[in-house]
Amino acid sequence: MKIILFVFLALTLHAGIKQDMLNLYQDKKYKEACIMGFANFKYKEQDEDFVSLYAFSCLHSDYIDRLALPIAMLKLSSEARANSAYLSTILMQKKLLYHALIDNKDLSLLRFPTTDYVLSKVFDFYVELGIHEQKKVYWFADKEDEKLKYKLYIRNDKELKKMVIEEFYDTLLLKTHTYW
Amino acid sequence: MLNVYDLEKKYRLYKLKIFMPYIVAFVSLCVILIVILFVKSSDMFKSNKAQHNQKTIQTQIEQAKTTPKEEVIKKENVEKNETLILTPSLNFMSNIKDSPSEVRFQRVINKEQRKKSTEQEEIEQEEAKQELEPVIIEEIELDKSHPLKIQRQNTQDDLSLVLERFSKNNNPALSLFIAKKYYEMQNYHQSYNYALITNRINDNIEASWIVFAKSLVKLGRRDEAIKTLKSYFEYSKSTQAKTLLEEIERGKFR
Numbered sequence: 001m002k003i004i005l006f007v008f009l010a011l012t013l014h015a016g017i018k019q020d021m022l023n024l025y026q027d028k029k030y031k032e033a034c035i036m037g038f039a040n041f042k043y044k045e046q047d048e049d050f051v052s053l054y055a056f057s058c059l060h061s062d063y064i065d066r067l068a069l070p071i072a073m074l075k076l077s078s079e080a081r082a083n084s085a086y087l088s089t090i091l092m093q094k095k096l097l098y099h100a101l102i103d104n105k106d107l108s109l110l111r112f113p114t115t116d117y118v119l120s121k122v123f124d125f126y127v128e129l130g131i132h133e134q135k136k137v138y139w140f141a142d143k144e145d146e147k148l149k150y151k152l153y154i155r156n157d158k159e160l161k162k163m164v165i166e167e168f169y170d171t172l173l174l175k176t177h178t179y180w
Numbered sequence: 181m182l183n184v185y186d187l188e189k190k191y192r193l194y195k196l197k198i199f200m201p202y203i204v205a206f207v208s209l210c211v212i213l214i215v216i217l218f219v220k221s222s223d224m225f226k227s228n229k230a231q232h233n234q235k236t237i238q239t240q241i242e243q244a245k246t247t248p249k250e251e252v253i254k255k256e257n258v259e260k261n262e263t264l265i266l267t268p269s270l271n272f273m274s275n276i277k278d279s280p281s282e283v284r285f286q287r288v289i290n291k292e293q294r295k296k297s298t299e300q301e302e303i304e305q306e307e308a309k310q311e312l313e314p315v316i317i318e319e320i321e322l323d324k325s326h327p328l329k330i331q332r333q334n335t336q337d338d339l340s341l342v343l344e345r346f347s348k349n350n351n352p353a354l355s356l357f358i359a360k361k362y363y364e365m366q367n368y369h370q371s372y373n374y375a376l377i378t379n380r381i382n383d384n385i386e387a388s389w390i391v392f393a394k395s396l397v398k399l400g401r402r403d404e405a406i407k408t409l410k411s412y413f414e415y416s417k418s419t420q421a422k423t424l425l426e427e428i429e430r431g432k433f434r
Binding site (some may be wrong): 014018022025026027039048049050052053056080082083085086087089111112113114115116147169170171172 | 263264266267268269270271272273275276277348369372376377380417
């Protein structure tokens, strides 16, 4: 009887976690949702809705490396496969851009699918530059809205170099994304 | 005299009854075996089909290899011009919303709401009864030695709260408020920025265009302000924009 009660309690708690994560996501508290998902991932890794929600929470909070597991797990439904492809593109673009900026790797010959995510946009701009002399700071203007600009540079932190993308609207800094 | 015929008939029935479970077991085994064989054969058929598909793909690849190089180059060019755009699918959120735990939770809420509403109704009914009774109003003298003081919060605190709210919901009314506040604080650069954001969210807010133009003038970008106001006036026929435009042109507003 005690075991049944324990199982029932555990099940209801885990059902609540998904809803709590969704509430956090809808309140744009992506980082909190990502952390909650990370803590409960091992209990819910077979639930594709949970894995998708966790992946998008981490994507919006710039924890791109955490997408690796969801990319591998999302495969059962058509929607999951689409999300897996979308996330894997972003993850690969991040890794390639980081490699190119730090080690001066040429990406001009690459042909990649693109996404609506800011990192993909910046990646496309960078690839379009072709073979070029390495700069400290790159400025890219959005093709649809000229006032929307992206600043790309490498920041030297204590132990490792970090790739920074800053979104500007005219002169106003909208958002900073840091990847490493 | 013994009826041998009847006895033999009874004996046969008895024997049949004894063997009946074995017969049933045998027949069911046969059925199961047939089903298994049928399923296996369908799998075999599928795998054969897959093999056949593979073979056709292989032949297609071989054919592609043998086709002239020009065609291949053309195909590559077409592929290079088109970029695949991947989009996320967020239908899983509706799945989470429709999950049974959520429904159960909503039911509990509904029950609580019903309880609350019935309690509220009872309270309201009691209040209504009390209202019917005559009320005696006592005159209270105001304590003039301690006048009521309303303390206003610091503008910077107000702004930080509104900024936080704006970052959450992107409401143009909030960004306009921020632009106006910055303009009042003579931080024209920020007032310009927030007026710009407001115009970007909703380009039909007159006050935002006015703050935008005023900030431009204050930043020393008079010509841009005139140009902006002119185009806005042509679009909206706003009298406020027209008067501000005239003031800027005459040099009344600096």
